[in-house]
Amino acid sequence: MKDKDQTDRNLASCEAPVDRDMFLQDVILDLADTIQNVVGAKDAKGFISIVGARMGDRLNERYKKQAARSSLDRTEVAQVLVDLKNRIDGDFRVVEENDDRIVLVNGRCPFGSSVLGKPALCMMTSNVFGRIAAENLGYAHIVIEEAIALGHAGCRVVVNLKPDAETEGEGTEYFGMPANE
Numbered sequence: 001m002k003d004k005d006q007t008d009r010n011l012a013s014c015e016a017p018v019d020r021d022m023f024l025q026d027v028i029l030d031l032a033d034t035i036q037n038v039v040g041a042k043d044a045k046g047f048i049s050i051v052g053a054r055m056g057d058r059l060n061e062r063y064k065k066q067a068a069r070s071s072l073d074r075t076e077v078a079q080v081l082v083d084l085k086n087r088i089d090g091d092f093r094v095v096e097e098n099d100d101r102i103v104l105v106n107g108r109c110p111f112g113s114s115v116l117g118k119p120a121l122c123m124m125t126s127n128v129f130g131r132i133a134a135e136n137l138g139y140a141h142i143v144i145e146e147a148i149a150l151g152h153a154g155c156r157v158v159v160n161l162k163p164d165a166e167t168e169g170e171g172t173e174y175f176g177m178p179a180n181e
Helices: 002-013 020-039 041-067 074-087 119-137
Strands: 092-097 101-106 139-146 155-160 172-175
Touching: 020 041, 020 119, 041 074, 041 119, 074 092, 074 101, 074 119, 119 139, 119 155, 119 172
Parallel strands: none
Antiparallel strands: 092 101, 101 155, 139 155, 139 172
């Protein structure tokens, strides 16, 4: 009996490779994989888009509250997009920013290599970026030109800020009503 008690104590205090972030990441990855396998990639993108839109709205409100502003300008939106992704262990940076668009690249997915084959998770990025940009600037058309989930070396996300912008790929449009300062 003593051996079992000792084993129980050892397991309870061991440094198993599990923490809150890892656990939650595994939950999200498994949910995305399950949804993709059950309803298909296209419908999985739709379900994940709903969650991404909610996250985008919530994060937008948090950043605006922190800035004590009712809306953010284009440069601040670009800073927010980089900041929030890097806070969750991405490696985003802005490579272009002008009146027409914001272009970001990323060399590390917050989901790590586990994102491979789960492109529906890219809808989180699209919706979070799209909601934040549209709510502050009035419009966003997000095109994910490259994605780690699709086997690319990194991600390239274009946030078009004008409805008539010529874009490569279909992307997703977002509309908002920016607050007047």
